Amino acid sequence: MRAMSEAPRLEMRGVEKRFGALVALSGVDLVVEAGEVHALIGQNGAGKSTLMKVLAGAVAADAGALRIDGAPYAPRGPADAIAAGVAMVYQELNLAPDLTVAQNLVLGRESSRLGWLRAAPDRARVERVLAVLARPELAPDRRVAELDPGARQLVEIGRALAFDARLVVLDEPTSSLSAAETSTLYGVIERLRADGVSIVYISHFLEEVKRVADRYTVLRDGATVAVGAVRDASVGSLVEAMVGRRLDEAYPPRPPSARGAPLLALDGLAGEPLPSQVSLTLHRGEVLGLAGLVGAGRTELLRAVFGLAPVRAGTVRVAGVEDRGRPTPARVRQGLGMVSEDRKEEGLALARSVAENLTLSSARPFSRGGWVRPAARDACAQRYIDALSIKTRGPAQPAGELSGGNQQKIAIARLLHQDADVLLLDEPTRGVDVGSKVEIYRLIGELAAKGKAVLVVSSYLPELLGVCDRIAVMHRGRLGPARPAAEWTEGALLDEATRGAA
Amino acid sequence: MKERLRASLDVAGPLLGLLVVIVLFGVLAPDRFLSAYNLKTVLTQTVIVGLGAVGMTYVMIAGGIDLSIGSVIALASVVTAVLLRDGHGPLVALAGGVATGAAAGALNGLLVTRLGIVPFIVTLGTMGVARGVAKWLADEQTVRADAGWLGGLMTKTPDPAWLLLAKGVWIALGLAALMTLVLRRTVLGVHVFAVGSNEATARLCGVPVERVKLAVYTIAGVFAGLAGVLQFGRLTVGDPTTAIGLELDVIAAVVIGGASLSGGRGSITGALLGAFFMSVLANGCTLTGVPTYVQQILVGVIIVTAVALDRLRRR
Ligand SMILES: Nc1ncnc2c1ncn2[C@@H]1O[C@H](COP(=O)(O)OP(=O)(O)OP(=O)(O)O)[C@@H](O)[C@H]1O
Ligand SMILES: [Mg+2]
Numbered sequence: 138m139r140a141m142s143e144a145p146r147l148e149m150r151g152v153e154k155r156f157g158a159l160v161a162l163s164g165v166d167l168v169v170e171a172g173e174v175h176a177l178i179g180q181n182g183a184g185k186s187t188l189m190k191v192l193a194g195a196v197a198a199d200a201g202a203l204r205i206d207g208a209p210y211a212p213r214g215p216a217d218a219i220a221a222g223v224a225m226v227y228q229e230l231n232l233a234p235d236l237t238v239a240q241n242l243v244l245g246r247e248s249s250r251l252g253w254l255r256a257a258p259d260r261a262r263v264e265r266v267l268a269v270l271a272r273p274e275l276a277p278d279r280r281v282a283e284l285d286p287g288a289r290q291l292v293e294i295g296r297a298l299a300f301d302a303r304l305v306v307l308d309e310p311t312s313s314l315s316a317a318e319t320s321t322l323y324g325v326i327e328r329l330r331a332d333g334v335s336i337v338y339i340s341h342f343l344e345e346v347k348r349v350a351d352r353y354t355v356l357r358d359g360a361t362v363a364v365g366a367v368r369d370a371s372v373g374s375l376v377e378a379m380v381g382r383r384l385d386e387a388y389p390p391r392p393p394s395a396r397g398a399p400l401l402a403l404d405g406l407a408g409e410p411l412p413s414q415v416s417l418t419l420h421r422g423e424v425l426g427l428a429g430l431v432g433a434g435r436t437e438l439l440r441a442v443f444g445l446a447p448v449r450a451g452t453v454r455v456a457g458v459e460d461r462g463r464p465t466p467a468r469v470r471q472g473l474g475m476v477s478e479d480r481k482e483e484g485l486a487l488a489r490s491v492a493e494n495l496t497l498s499s500a501r502p503f504s505r506g507g508w509v510r511p512a513a514r515d516a517c518a519q520r521y522i523d524a525l526s527i528k529t530r531g532p533a534q535p536a537g538e539l540s541g542g543n544q545q546k547i548a549i550a551r552l553l554h555q556d557a558d559v560l561l562l563d564e565p566t567r568g569v570d571v572g573s574k575v576e577i578y579r580l581i582g583e584l585a586a587k588g589k590a591v592l593v594v595s596s597y598l599p600e601l602l603g604v605c606d607r608i609a610v611m612h613r614g615r616l617g618p619a620r621p622a623a624e625w626t627e628g629a630l631l632d633e634a635t636r637g638a639a
Numbered sequence: 640m641k642e643r644l645r646a647s648l649d650v651a652g653p654l655l656g657l658l659v660v661i662v663l664f665g666v667l668a669p670d671r672f673l674s675a676y677n678l679k680t681v682l683t684q685t686v687i688v689g690l691g692a693v694g695m696t697y698v699m700i701a702g703g704i705d706l707s708i709g710s711v712i713a714l715a716s717v718v719t720a721v722l723l724r725d726g727h728g729p730l731v732a733l734a735g736g737v738a739t740g741a742a743a744g745a746l747n748g749l750l751v752t753r754l755g756i757v758p759f760i761v762t763l764g765t766m767g768v769a770r771g772v773a774k775w776l777a778d779e780q781t782v783r784a785d786a787g788w789l790g791g792l793m794t795k796t797p798d799p800a801w802l803l804l805a806k807g808v809w810i811a812l813g814l815a816a817l818m819t820l821v822l823r824r825t826v827l828g829v830h831v832f833a834v835g836s837n838e839a840t841a842r843l844c845g846v847p848v849e850r851v852k853l854a855v856y857t858i859a860g861v862f863a864g865l866a867g868v869l870q871f872g873r874l875t876v877g878d879p880t881t882a883i884g885l886e887l888d889v890i891a892a893v894v895i896g897g898a899s900l901s902g903g904r905g906s907i908t909g910a911l912l913g914a915f916f917m918s919v920l921a922n923g924c925t926l927t928g929v930p931t932y933v934q935q936i937l938v939g940v941i942i943v944t945a946v947a948l949d950r951l952r953r954r
Contacts, residue, residue: 500829
């Protein structure tokens with residue numbers, strides 16, 4: 138009982154990690170006190186997730202020393218981390234979809250006697266966790282596959298609650314949460330902090346960081362560049378530390394784009410089961426935003442239009458040709474392209490190369506008679522890597538090795554490659570850092586100026602207000618009228634999203 | 640650069656295994672094992688499994704599996720024999736055998752894509768059907784027929800002697816080279832990998848997923864059909880009970896060659912090395928008088944070891 142309690146909860150000193158020639162971490166320091174919420178911020182590929190994987194024993198560091206509550210800590214695997222009271226909530230979800238909520242919550246730590254499950258203690262634990270989360274859709278016997286992404290994220294977080302962690306790491310926890318779920322999360326964080334649990338909080342939303350965190354550490358190119366108290370830092374100064382330069386505008390001015398002929402028109406479109414009733418017209422040169430709560434049916438709308446989900450009623454008109462739903466390859470031929478919100482499941486073929494992922498939508502530019510010319514393909518991929526400053530070793534690197542934000546850039550670049558006329562973007566900036574967000578907004582503006590039509594689904598309202606020409610709000614599967622962005626405020630959007638159009 | 644290296648490492652495993660058994664048997668039975676005649680024998684014995692493995696590689700990279708290959712080989716060999724017996728020329732018989740395989744493969748593909756049943760079950764079903772049809776066509780006997788030049792395809796000492804190896808060996812090698820190119824350098828090849836590593840992504844990108852699946856099962860069928868014709872050439876009778884369980888040898892070869900049962904990975908070179916490795920092992924064991932049961936145990940151990948080593952290397 139020496140000065141144990143005065144030692145920081147977590148101390149990481151001089152942590153280094155290379156992946157081949159790439160230096161992911163070059164001497165990172167991170168100190169987290171007991172009972173504090175510590176924000177870990179930095180651009181895509183700065184090394185945040187890698188640092189946390191070192192902490193969890195999922196990645197072995199090349200150098201560096203770790204201490205937890207003053208005691209040396211050298212995890213050799215996730216089991217060591219759990220034993221030391223470290224709970225991870227990863228950026229990409231890690232749940233067993235066929236198991237129930239309750240089974241997932243205690244997965245790997247089931248109570249048992251001689252190998253036989255003991256139901257009672259587990260049930261108590263699950264009930265305790267679900268009481269904290271207090272979300273009615275999280276019934277213990279529901280299969281996780283039936284939950285929407287936000288609820289799944291809460292299950293993942295609940296897993297950290299289910300055993301008494303001393304340190305909880307949340308890697309971009311709110312990226313798929315609705316407003317209500319986010320406030321549930323804030324409540325959970327508050328409670329953990331009050332219990333003396335430390336939290337490492339990774340997020341690209343600096344307003345959020347300002348709101349929940351006590352102190353912060355900024356990583357840039359695998360090194361610690363700033364540490365301080367959140368109270369004393371402005372969002373601007375945090376951005377500057379992350380990017381290494383001042384970033385003037387969050388939303389770059391749009392190049393002028395004339396609204397042209399209608400490209401995509403939906404009339405009374407209904408899906409299975411959502412949306413129930415959607416009519417809209419999207420013109421050339423226009424960026425149309427879809428606001429709404431998570432689960433309102435916006436993703437389902439995009440999927441129905443793109444032939445990934447059945448069309449129950451209504452019509453789709455693309456460039457004047459009307460139909461009642463077509464399969465995806467036909468939609469692609471019509472010039473539609475989509476970025477999915479679910480990057481891990483649907484966005485990328487993680488085992489395949491960056492070049493293959495970038496160009497999967499169309500092999501035409503570098504193939505003749507079905508034969509691909511790899512050199513031409515790599516050159517083509519390299520152009521997108523440069524244009525979007527995707528951080529990668531090169532076109533041949535497996536996409537799964539890139540950081541989350543850089544993977545998202547690949548998913549977007551693929552639509553550029555496809556040269557789609559109508560772009561359906563579902564949460565296009567999820568997990569993307571501030572600097573790259575600006576790049577993506579600029580790209581959207583340029584595409585509109587070139588006469589493309591863009592449909593953006595986003596739960597981040599400032600973004601919709603910043604980049605769209607018009608915005609419509611979806612409420613329980615019904616789409617309200619689209620009005621010019623200038624006529625909306627965040628409050629009005631939120632109001633219509635929760636209560637429906639007047 | 641590093642990616643190139645990694646790709647070449649993919650076949651290093653089976654290659655290394657091959658070298659080990661060759662050195663081992665070379666030491667144990669130098670004169671008999673290391674003769675040119677024995678090499679010819681082993682290569683010829685590899686042809687049938689090798690051809691099956693080429694098609695199976697496509698199916699497994701796309702995330703599927705084909706259990707019907709052995710039965711389809713038997714069916715194709717019976718069809719070939721029946722056509723010859725009924726007075727058709729060898730060319731017609733060859734085309735008939737290959738077409739039978741193609742039809743069986745296409746049927747697998749259609750069942751998998753249209754009915755949405757998992758490939759394991761679909762091909763488990765067609766495995767029985769194809770075997771049954773073969774026995775029915777053959778009247779539950781071997782079908783005797785004059786093989787014509789088909790009989791010369793699998794002779795160890797080929798007719799123009801300068802060929803050195805059986806014509807079937809050259810046919811298999813040539814087709815394997817072609818299919819490697821198709822896999823690496825065509826849009827279809829890219830799509831096969833994409834469907835196997837993430838079907839949802841492929842769909843999102845507008846890849847015609849169903850057509851790709853249909854294509855890989857049909858390719859597997861074509862190769863099984865051709866293997867059936869060569870099997871007939873080797874036996875010079877159409878035997879409806881031939882190649883029972885052969886699909887498992889084929890799968891083993893493809894897996895030893897670096898493919899993953901969950902799709903997205905694999906190479907034809909690796910699969911052929913895997914097939915050759917198993918023939919060499921069988922041949923060496925026979926020559927050194929190792930009983931077949933030891934050999935079976937060895938093959939089992941090797942399959943598991945190969946996959947385990949592969950996983951270790953990838954970490
Ligand atoms: N297994 C791996 N193999 C090779 N490189 C890797 C691997 N994992 C990560 N990297 C590289 O290490 C760097 C840091 O990645 P990391 O995922 O830690 O970034 P991040 O800060 O979490 O970014 P993001 O905000 O985009 O999630 C990136 O350049 C990434 O490509
Ligand atoms: Mg990350």
